[in-house]
Amino acid sequence: VVDRRRTCHAGAVERTGHAHQVTRRAFVGGASALLAGCSRASGPAPLSMWAMSYQGDYAPMLMPAFTAATGIPVEVQSVPWTAAHEKLLTAFAGGALPDVLMLPNGWIDEFAMIGAIAPVTRPDLIASVFPGVARTARVGGRDFAVPWSVAPQVQFYRRDILAEAGYPAPPETWAGWREMARAIKRRRPDDFVFLMLLNWPDALFTMLGQTGATMLREHDTRGNFRTAQGREAFAFYLSLFADGFAPRALSTEVQDPVAAFAQGFFAIWPSSATTVYDFTRRRAEIPAHLWGTARVAGPRGPGPGSALDISLCVSATSRRPADAWALIRHVTSDASELRFQRLIGVLPARVDAWRAPQLASPVIAPFAAQVRDTTPTPLIPEWERIRIEVQIVAERMVRGLVGLEDGLAAIDTRVDHILGKRRTLVQAGRIA
Amino acid sequence: MTRQERTAFAFTMPVLAIIALVFVLPTTLALALSVTDYSIYALADWHNLRFVGFGNFVDLLTTPLFWRALGNTALFAVLGVPMAIGASLFAALLLHDRTVRWKPLWRVALFAPYVTSIVATAIVWRFVLGTRFGLLNRALAAFGIPAIDWLGDPHVSVFAILLFVTWKIFGYNMIVFTAALSAVPQDLMEAARLDGASRLARFRHVTLPAIGPTLLLAAVLSVSGFLQLFAEPYVMTLGGPAQSTTTVLYFMFDEGFKWWNLGQASAVALILFVLILCVTSVQTRIGRCYEWL
Numbered sequence: 209v210v211d212r213r214r215t216c217h218a219g220a221v222e223r224t225g226h227a228h229q230v231t232r233r234a235f236v237g238g239a240s241a242l243l244a245g246c247s248r249a250s251g252p253a254p255l256s257m258w259a260m261s262y263q264g265d266y267a268p269m270l271m272p273a274f275t276a277a278t279g280i281p282v283e284v285q286s287v288p289w290t291a292a293h294e295k296l297l298t299a300f301a302g303g304a305l306p307d308v309l310m311l312p313n314g315w316i317d318e319f320a321m322i323g324a325i326a327p328v329t330r331p332d333l334i335a336s337v338f339p340g341v342a343r344t345a346r347v348g349g350r351d352f353a354v355p356w357s358v359a360p361q362v363q364f365y366r367r368d369i370l371a372e373a374g375y376p377a378p379p380e381t382w383a384g385w386r387e388m389a390r391a392i393k394r395r396r397p398d399d400f401v402f403l404m405l406l407n408w409p410d411a412l413f414t415m416l417g418q419t420g421a422t423m424l425r426e427h428d429t430r431g432n433f434r435t436a437q438g439r440e441a442f443a444f445y446l447s448l449f450a451d452g453f454a455p456r457a458l459s460t461e462v463q464d465p466v467a468a469f470a471q472g473f474f475a476i477w478p479s480s481a482t483t484v485y486d487f488t489r490r491r492a493e494i495p496a497h498l499w500g501t502a503r504v505a506g507p508r509g510p511g512p513g514s515a516l517d518i519s520l521c522v523s524a525t526s527r528r529p530a531d532a533w534a535l536i537r538h539v540t541s542d543a544s545e546l547r548f549q550r551l552i553g554v555l556p557a558r559v560d561a562w563r564a565p566q567l568a569s570p571v572i573a574p575f576a577a578q579v580r581d582t583t584p585t586p587l588i589p590e591w592e593r594i595r596i597e598v599q600i601v602a603e604r605m606v607r608g609l610v611g612l613e614d615g616l617a618a619i620d621t622r623v624d625h626i627l628g629k630r631r632t633l634v635q636a637g638r639i640a
Numbered sequence: 641m642t643r644q645e646r647t648a649f650a651f652t653m654p655v656l657a658i659i660a661l662v663f664v665l666p667t668t669l670a671l672a673l674s675v676t677d678y679s680i681y682a683l684a685d686w687h688n689l690r691f692v693g694f695g696n697f698v699d700l701l702t703t704p705l706f707w708r709a710l711g712n713t714a715l716f717a718v719l720g721v722p723m724a725i726g727a728s729l730f731a732a733l734l735l736h737d738r739t740v741r742w743k744p745l746w747r748v749a750l751f752a753p754y755v756t757s758i759v760a761t762a763i764v765w766r767f768v769l770g771t772r773f774g775l776l777n778r779a780l781a782a783f784g785i786p787a788i789d790w791l792g793d794p795h796v797s798v799f800a801i802l803l804f805v806t807w808k809i810f811g812y813n814m815i816v817f818t819a820a821l822s823a824v825p826q827d828l829m830e831a832a833r834l835d836g837a838s839r840l841a842r843f844r845h846v847t848l849p850a851i852g853p854t855l856l857l858a859a860v861l862s863v864s865g866f867l868q869l870f871a872e873p874y875v876m877t878l879g880g881p882a883q884s885t886t887t888v889l890y891f892m893f894d895e896g897f898k899w900w901n902l903g904q905a906s907a908v909a910l911i912l913f914v915l916i917l918c919v920t921s922v923q924t925r926i927g928r929c930y931e932w933l
Contacts, residue, residue: 290878293898294893294897294898297680297683297897297898297900298897300683301683301900318680321680321681321684322680322683322684323684406880406881407878407880456792456881457792458791458792458877458878458880458881459878460766460791460876460877460878460880461770461771461789461791461792463766463767463770589680589681593898593899600705600882600883603880603881603882604882604883607794607881607882609794609882618704625699625703629677629679629681629688630681633681633688638688
């Protein structure tokens, strides 16, 4: 039952042409050829880089220009988001981190604390980045990462479904959202209005940010979810599921959200910019005139939201930090960022790059407005875990397994527990 | 020491050394870790490591998710072991029947899931179990049964995973049982038949005692397998919905590798070890009663 993963690949075993039999010489020859291929006697060894999801899949397309200019080849490994945190930590503990790694800005503090990443040596790399984004890449006053892309959340909506219900564009307030949802649900009782996957904390944390909830207290050493703002955000989040506006679904159940959106399974999808790319790529299923983007509705109109901004770091154990910084300089340049935007839709973290005409389309406008309006998240190593644990309790609340007040109390207890070690260290004065 | 003993030692030393290095040493270290508060802060700086005695165990016992994981694992084992062994035995008995043709083909077909990549099969099963377009719900709809949210409803997700696990692993024990069944003495079987024993009576009094030791072995391995269930929920549901498929091992993986609380995770490992030891010793005791050992 236990999965015994095999990561090694069978060596290329040569077969002798006529006899169809593996001879010892052919095997040894094949094995030594394989070894020679790994060590690459001529030219510099490749730099290694890990990136998640689309960034990992498409970063190799930015590399030929870098290799042509510097002569340094780059090997990019794509890592799935669901396994990224454990893979990076395990790699650090095992001394196997790549030269360059991608981190969401929420993890930078954690990786800087354990000494996995090196501080930025060239201030010009950070120079023209959005100030709000650059702040999240700073730990203890030092820059530890170069922001690569910004990912504010906006709502993607189905123009036709909203128009049917009498809305040319989605409302900007929570009350308006609910009213629209009722109108849509009346016409399409078997479908849903919103897609907020129960194992992705982004939607809930956007709402918490919008109500202005300060989620931690006492120097970020205790949970603080039982506040008026916290209750407001949770109550609204839960009501969307209770009224049948959002499906009680995990990401494993909605395997293809783009197809589901195209089929009208839901009409509003708070998501980030790569979704623009997904929709454009699959325009045969979901033509451009059927969807639009708008800022996410807030309790009293659009407001600051959470974002999954992405940065690049150099690992502290990299043997070639100069080459690694050169690579980061290349992939975070305006030209590369704009190329990446055309490739996969991610939005540049540099202010200058936003002047490019390709970012002037109306679909991008809500992102541009939102990127300047982000909520600061607590910069502590435990934050990622807290987000996930909060979402776990939120899922139980959505499924009716626990009530609002008990759930919030459980969250505070859980968060206090997670922050226990940090609390002792703060009290002992070992960390600020 | 005689010459013979020296030779024996010389031959066994390399293996013993490897066992000590890759098994005894890590186990001892894990034991040592379980009484410390090794966390991400200790990874950053060794000075943050503290000895906490049984603190991790006390902590675990007050963590609701650990109890939930324990409960889920127990549910998986209690339902899964009979299901998996029953399916294996049933398939083996069918294959053993004289009237079945193309036996090698059936054996291969039924054994194939066991050796197929778990991720690939999980993706297929996720489509089979899909709520809207899934094959299983389509089939149920033909009988007028309303759609079941197999992977999304916390009350049925365990059964969905069990269905997948049983399908995935029953082939292995089936082969073991096929081998055991071929060793059932045919003269006894013939004698029982002549004495007018029914099919059920023949199974109960001739087949079962003969395959008893194999059955015990399969049960022991299945129980320890199910108590260590991890990969199936990991690829099918990521432990969800609402942690209904989070097993002890999944909990340990999350604590240890996702959040790097290795102290806590080692404590979980120790508890799981003791648990498996207890269950297995009960099983061997039962086996002794029936003289299967």
